[in-house]
Amino acid sequence: MTKPAIVADSGPLISLALIEQLDLLRQLYQQVLVPPAVWHEVTVKGRGLPGAEAVSQLTWLEVRTPEPQVLQPLSILVDPGEAEAIALAQTIADSIVLLDDSQARRVAERFNIPRIGTLGILRRAKKRGLIAAIRPHIEYLKANNIYMADNLVAAVLRDVGEEG
Known part of the structure; x- marks a missing residue:
């Protein structure tokens, strides 16, 4: 069963924006949240960079502040955006945190917070029939460092039948 809410970190938002698949988040989750540090990192500090404009235009993305304690x-343990995303996911029932950074994923795991990454979103989308293939997206992301x-x-x- 899909979690009702997903809390996104910067990296996956930028990756999904690069491949023009941000809408998958809205299709897969009832609520898409970002903490202020992630919003600022992507749309303010990242102004003019890939993903900034696309993310800033999302009307269904909700900015929510985590509890300070x-x-x-x-x-x-992790950078400000990752810390805020993990903290927010910790306080929202039945949520999942969207992280690609391995250190941040280990921290989320230590706090027993369900997590998914960009590849997991693409995998879920393909299995639901929302996208036809994952490989072209992966190749584009890799080509963009x-x-x-x-x-x-x-x-x-291999899991989605695109190996080889």
Whole structure:
């Protein structure tokens, strides 16, 4: 069963914007949330960079501030956007956090927060029939210097029948 809410970090938002698939988040989740640090990182600090304009135009994306007492211990472990995303996901029932950074994913795991990455979103979208193929998106992201572990890419492509 899909979680009702997803809390996004900057990296996956930018990746999905690059491949023009941001709408998958809205199609897969009832609520799409970003903390203020992620919004600022993508749309203000990132102005003029890939994804900034597309993300700033999303009317269904909700900016929500995490609780300071939940955020504080996370702030020493990961960057501000990741910390806020994990903290927000911690306080929203039945939510999942969208993270690609391996350190941030380990921190979320330590706090027992369900997590998914860009490849997981693409995998879920393909299995639901929302996209025809994942491989072209992966190739485009890699060509634009978005890092993805080869073994993870291979596993996802094998899972959706696109290996080889």
